[in-house]
Amino acid sequence: MVTLGEVGRRRLRRAIVIGWVVVSLSAIIAGYRGTSPVLAWQMFPEASRWQATIVRVTGDGERIDVREPWPGGYRWADLVEERRLRAPFTEQDASYGIAATLDLVQHAIDWVAANTPDDHETEWLEATVTYRHNADPPQTVVLTSPPRSGGR
Amino acid sequence: MRHAEGAIHQPGLPAALRASGARLLTAVDDVVDYRALVPLRIAVGVLTIVQLAPFLADAADGRTYADGFTVPYGAWYPELPGTVYVAALALAAVAGVFMACGLFTRVTTTYTAAFFIYNLFLSRTHYHHNRAFLGVLLVGLALVPAGNAISLDALRNRRRGRPRPAEGRRWPLMLLRFQVGAVYAASGFSKLLDPDWFGGTVLRLRVERQAAASVAAGVPQWLVDVIASPQFQAVFAKVVVLTEIFIGLGLLVPRLRTAAIWVAIPFHVAIAVTADVEVFSWAALAALTIWVTPRAHDREVVIGSRIRAMRGWATIVRLLDWTGRFRVTVDPAQDVAVVLRDRDGSVRSGQPAAVRVATLLPATFFIAAPLGVTGRWGVHSPQGTTSRRTG
Structure with missing residues (x-):
């Protein structure tokens, strides 16, 4: 077992302090780029709002709202319990900003598409997100999951 | 001439920065007393359990x-199997309780921090x-001997005749x-x-989104209209932003620290009232104890029990001294109600002493601090009359 002398311990303390300061400042700077809020400490960054309509697109092109009965007995709110995404159908605040929210919605439909094995009719999921960045005019963006291998 | 001399001896900015950096790095080795972090340890233990409660409720429902x-940060991140995760979660909740009580504090705080x-x-x-803020506080607490005072560990150690100081590196x-x-x-x-934001x-x-609810809750319509007006918010937003920056920088500058702490209190109360930030406000308020000078019991309060009304005050000061700043004694022979002997040897008595003591107690700080600033009562010190600013 390696034991550190006093000089070694002193150096280790300095290294930890400097290392933490560098990591912390890097995370804060990184918060200005990308969609991850981790340790960036940007509290209440926007007053943006968003709402989404999420549908399952079947092999014959039918678009079925995920609130409708779902093969396999799935329910959106059971699959996606995260509080910001549990009820995307009603307008709500974009807690960490629109960019982070759109990123999360994309991940959600991707995850649902990949984790509903008893649904044999859905080809992909599609989220039509309408959002308003602060006081800007509303915008709409369509997000789609990858094609499902479980669909026909 | 003085200017020329000053210019010769004044170190350049980079040299001053280097010297400050060197001083800071040397300070990491100082030994300080962590008694003041006891309230933080207790608060963070409780808040951690509150934060883990939804996960525990899910686990109780079998989820x-x-x-x-979920969105993992990376495929490399280890995922515990369901039963192991639930066991680890339950253990973290128990560890949080132990941490708050100060039982096996080092181990339980470290485990709580690690799981959180x-x-x-x-x-x-x-x-x-x-939650990240709470995590930061947990990690900090895991690194210090905050369980060696006001804890079951301290009680156990005292009974064994081996009391341990709450001292550690800075x-x-x-x-x-x-x-x-x-x-x-x-x-x-x-x-x-x-x-x-700034605009x-x-x-x-x-x-605007809260306006209808505010009016329904009894806030006068005219007030809501004023507050929601662009003109008001153009000014108010700047006040909010500059307040936040002042708190952040002021906490790091010793001369501004007391003012920054004072401003931080209503700032967090306002956030707690107006926004859903889970336990953030309470964690941030508890975290203000990290700015207490890390020297325990370095001030003496002497209560003169000759005055009948003062007899209970010793107990009150002891009960409110959450950060362990005072040695409180009762002197039956003392005519003056309160005497405060500060850490630099300066002495206050009577009302100035009472105000100073109230300034240093967390529960009364917010009310007493402005009195302490505006009063400017004299302090008798070996160096003459002074007014101190440090906490």
Whole structure:
């Protein structure tokens, strides 16, 4: 077992302090780029709002709202319990900003598409997100999951 | 001439910065007393349990993170199997209780911190700034001997005749202070750089959305109209942003620290009242104890029990001295109600002493601090009359 002398311990303390300061400042700077809020400490960054309509697109092109009965007995709110995404159908605040929210919605439909094995009719999921960045005019963006291998 | 001499001996800015950096790095080795962090240890233990409660409720219903939508930060991040995760979660809740009570504090705080951080980064859906802030406090507490005072560990050690000091190296305290200051500063500067925030748009929209509920709750319509007006919010947003930056930088500057702490209290109360930030406000208020000078019981309060009304005050001061700043004694022969002997040897008596004591007690600080500043009562010290600013 390696034991550190006093000089070694002193150096280790300095290294930890400097290392933490560098990591912390890097995370804060990184918060200005990308969609991850981790340790960036940007509290209440926007007053943006968003709402989404999420549908399952079947092999014959039918678009079925995920609130409708779902093969396999799935329910959106059971699959996606995260509080910001549990009820995307009603307008709500974009807690960490629109960019982070759109990123999360994309991940959600991707995850649902990949984790509903008893649904044999859905080809992909599609989220039509309408959002308003602060006081800007509303915008709409369509997000789609990858094609499902479980669909026909 | 004086100017010329000053110019010769004044170190250049880079040299001054280097000297400050060297001083800071030397300070990491100082031994300081962590008694003042006892309230933080207790508060963070309780708040951690509050934060883990939804996960525990899910586990009680037979659900874990693995049963729903998650976004891992990386494929490399280890995912515990369901039963192991539930056991680890339950153990963290128990450890949080132990941590708050100060039982096997070092081990339980370390475990609580480790699981809390693990759970936080298990999925992007678990991440919230207030949880990360609590995680930072947990890590800081795991690195210091905050369980050696006002704890079951301390009681046990005393009974064994082996009381342990709450002393440790300064570097964890420095990291905690840097990180807490950085939270305020980063939040403030991000708003300063955002024209929508600094211009008042973000706050105005938030207020507009709350307007109907505010009126329904009894707030006069005219007041809501004023607060929601662009003109008001254009000014108010700047006040909010500059307040946040002032707290962040002020906490790091000793001369501004008391003022920054004083401003931080209503700031967090306002956030707790107007926004859903889970336990952030309470964690941030508890974290203000990290700015207490890390020297325990270095001031003496002598209560003169000759005055009948003063007899209970010794007990009150002891009960309210959550950060362990005072040695409280009762002197039956003392005519003066209160005498405070400060750490530098200066002595106050009577009302100035009472105000100073109240300034140093967390529960009365907010009311007493302005009295202490405006009063400017004389302090008798070996160096003559002084007015001190440090906490």
